[in-house]
Amino acid sequence: MFIGQVFIGQVFIGPLFIGGSGAGVSDMVSSGLLLDPIKGNICHSSIKIAIIGSRLANCGLDGTGAYQSHVREMAMSKPGAQVLMTLRQQIASGELPGGTRLAEIPTAQALGVSRMPVRMALRILEQEGLLVRAGARGYTVRSVTLDDIVAAVEVRGVLEGLAALRAAERGLDQVADTALRQCLADGDALFAKGHLIEGDIAAYEDMNIRFHEVLLAAGGSQAIREALMRNDHLPFASVKALAADKNDLEREFRRLNYAHMQHHAVYDALAKGQGARAEALMREHANATLAYTDLLSGLSS
Template sequence: MSKPGQRVLAALRQMILSGELTAGERLAEIPTAERFAVSRMPVRLALRTLAQEGLLERSGARGYQVRALTGADLEGAVEVRGVLEGLAARQAAERGLNAATRATLEDCLRRGDRLFAKGHVRLEDLEEYHDLNRAFHQAIVAASGNPAIGLALGRHEHLPFASVSALAVDAEDLEREYRRFNFAHLQHHAVFDALVRGQGARAEGIMREHAQATLGYARWFGGEEGEAGAVRVLV
């Protein structure tokens, strides 16, 4: 997806989760494109992606509407992803990392270190983090040697925030977002350490906590948990 498409996608996710876009509210391509000052194509792809993730549902022939979500919906989806990715991390640690996988993970960590070393983030930094985060998670799933995990995650991605690619960003509070994303990056370092040491149980626990922290950030950094509109999500 193009950079404009990623920006629209992340902004719409955040608007849904913050309650700015309420359950049942309709979204159409032209007014949404005008709202973000982009062409219709990135909006079309963003709306389609949000529907695949379970945040929107079809409304009429061409439009979408915001799906009604509860905190339980989000918690259940994230918990299942944590179980699957935790299993992948445990099996990857037990099998051992090959040189190519280790190099991929180390590259993701180095890129993240550079992003956070300056003590703040811009929206462009978070777009780069989105890409390296996805690569990091996908490498661990592949390293498990268990194709069933990837298949299960693929089927699970239609649930709200069950996909590692589902990134919500609060552009109005990038200081807070720095703390959230940096925390997640430190967890990446921790799980990598467990993987290279062959500590399967530890790697599994960190990955499950990594997913659960998606919901916990709101509480740790001053937000509230409960209904979907009160939850800010990072994956």
């Protein structure tokens, strides 16, 4: 069902649909998750978007700035993102090996949460290629190799590099420039204290997703966006599929701080119109993920 149009700032991204699963926007917002701007793919509601449509009245949202504020508030106050990250890390570490069956009720009981955030997280993990449907209500963990992930991440680097090249050559408009600067400021504030706490991982993920979404929109290519969408269905290929080790936050600080310094370098290249440099930096930004493949210790090579 079509419910409106999606924008990042003033940039039109695409139509927003709800599929036939029966889940409503209000359910997805309250669980800290929402439909992706393109073709109804589920993603984090923490992405700063505005929805202009005619079917939002029953959600208690006005579809503009108040909607953005409400989405961010719900994303911070609900357990959806934490459930998603926990399950993703359990799959990556091998705690949930390939072939393991997952269902809403036992998973919710094991994590000490309600069924709704688990339901949304399972759907996202299916979108990311980590789960496959098994029957009407359950899922099975997909068996995947490290080589599969490496190839998918390399493809993402090529596509995002091309988006960065186009964005630099086109020039950043004021909306994109402001949004990227805000991402940099948010990340700088996160790392300024010199260490991370567990809640910082979700905050970094929010900022990182926004940075990549704005850059992709600035590239102005629907072909690149659709190619990335297809690639994002491969395990751990999506920028949204952050696997982090909450038991070693010192290491995560070094890893994520380095990635954020790359954000600064990418922005500098974009702002200066240096297309080739922006492309190379984005490819390296994606490939830097591969230096931490030990986080995916549960996968075979």
